[in-house]
Amino acid sequence: MSSRDNATSAAPAASRGALAAWLGDAVAAVLFALALAQLLALHVARDLRGGGGGDAGFGIAGWAWMLLLVGAALARGALQGGAFAIGLRHAARFAAELRARVAPALMVSAAGRGRLIGEDAELAVTAIDRIEPYVARFLPLRRAAMLSPLLIALAALPASGVAAAILFGTLLPFAIGMALAGSAAARASEAQLGALSRLGGLFVDRVRALPLILSYGAEDRVTRQIGGAARDLAERTLGVLRIAFASSAILEFFSALAVALVAVYCGFSLLGLLPFRAPESLDFAEAFYVLALAPEFYLGMRRLAAAYHDKQQGEAAVAALAAAEAPTAVPTVAPPLPGAPAALVVDALVVRHPEGAAIGPISARWTGSGLHLIVGPSGSGKTSLLRALIGQVPVESGRLYADDAAIDPRALAPLCGWAGQRPLLLPGSLRTNLLVGGSNVGDAAIIAELDALGLASLIAARGGGIDWVVDDRGSGLSGGERRRIGLARALLSARPLLLLDEPTADLDAASAARVVAALRAAAMTRTVIAATHDPTLITLADSVVEIG
C-alpha cells in the first residue's frame, strides 16, 4: 500500500471523532441561537404586556429556554475541547502507525530506489509529522466546512426561508472567488517551495564547498548567487502572501455580506418596511434566531482557511512519501540466513547504480574463513560489489548463493561487519561507535583491538579513554584514524563475514602493517572480503578476484 493510500485510508479513522465533534458544535450553535431568541422573545412579550413584576410573564418556558441556552453554551465549549483532544489523539495514533509501516519499508528498499537512507529518514520523520495536522485538523475541518453551511441554512429554514436563501445566495460568488484564489495560491506556493529548496540546496552546497570557494577567491560570485536566490524567494513569498490576503478578504467580505443582508432583511421585515412582498412574516424570536445563526454560516470556512497551511504541507508530504514508495523491483522482506554460509558464490553478478553504467558480470567463490580480496582499477566497481553483497546496490542480473542456495543479498547483511572508505561516526562515545553492531564486548577487548590497529596513542591523548565523546563529523580525527575506527567496529562485531573497503588506504607503512596483521588474525576464523589496491595485502591473500 502506498503512502498516499496509507494517508487517505487512515484519514477517515483519524478524523471521524474530530468531525463528529465539529458537527456537534454546529448543532450546539443552533440550540444556542434558538434558546437566546426565545428568551429575548419572552422578555419582549413580557415588556409589551406591561409586565415586569418578577417572573410572572417569564414563567417555566423562560427558565427552560434559559437552561437550554446555558446547556448549549456548555456543550459548545465541551465539543470544541473534545474535537481538539480527539483530533490530537487520532493524529498521534495515525502518525505512529504510519511511521511504523512506512519507515521500515522505506529503509529496506532505499538502495533499490537509489536513494540515500538519510533522505528517507527525513521523509519518515519530518514528512509524517507534517501529515499529522493535515489529517487531524485540515481533513475534518474541510468536511465540517462543507456540511456546516448546509446544516446552518437548514436550521434557519423553518424560521425564515428568505434568510436561508440569502445565506445560500452569497455562497455561489464566494465559491467562485475562493476557487480562483485557491488555484492561484497553489501555483504561487509551489513556486515558493521551489525557490525555497533552490536557496536551501544552493546554501548547503556552497557551505560544503567553502574551502574551495575561499581558495579560488570566488566569494563575490557565490554571494551574488545566494543573494539572487534569496531575492527570488522573497518575491515569491510576497506573491503567496498577496494571494493569502486576497482570499481572506474574499472570505471576510462574503461572511460580512451574508450577516448584513440577513440583518437588513430581518430588521426591515420586523418594521414592515420591506420594499418587496415577502412570502413570510417574521416575529421577533424568528428574526433574532436567524440573525444569531447567520455568522455561523461561514464559521466552518473561516476555520478551514486558518488551517490552509496544514493542507499545503500535508499534501506535499503525502506526495513525497508516495513518490518515495514508488514501484521497486526489490522485494521488501528478506529473511535473514540461519547462520554463516560455508561457501559464498557470486555467479555472473551484474550490478548497476540507478542512472549508472552496468558493473560486471562478476563471478567469485569464497569458501570458509580466509582473506579474500577484490582488486581492479579505480572505478571498476569494487565498492559497488561489496555493497551489492548486502543489498545496497541493485543487482541487475546474476545470482548470489550461500551454500548452493540462491539468496537475496539483504539476507546476508545481518551476518556482515562493514567498514567503508568513510566510516560513519555517530554522536556519542567512542565505545558506542565501536559497539554499534550490537556485540557484547568488554572494555579490555575493545582496548586490545584499538591497540592492535595502532590507535592506542589516539585514545591516550583524548580524555575519557573509550568513553571519549566523538564528534559525529569526525573532526579532530585524521582520515587514517577514522578509517581504523571503522575497521575496529567491524572487527569487534561478532559477525562471521567482514566486508572491508580499502582497509589499508590513508595509512603509513607501520599502521598499514598493524592493520594487515589484524586482518590476517581475523581471517583465521572469519570470512574477510576486502577491496584493495594494496600490493602487500594482495601477497597475503587466500584468494583474489580481479574485476574491471
Ligand SMILES: Nc1ncnc2c1ncn2[C@@H]1O[C@H](COP(=O)(O)OP(=O)(O)OP(=O)(O)O)[C@@H](O)[C@H]1O
Ligand atoms: N551512487 C552511485 N551512483 C551512480 N554511479 C555510481 C555510484 N557509486 C559509484 N558509481 C559508479 O560506479 C562505478 C564503480 O564505482 P566504485 O566506487 O564501485 O569503484 P571502485 O572500484 O571501488 O573505485 P575505487 O578503487 O576508486 O574506490 C564508478 O564508475 C562510479 O562512478
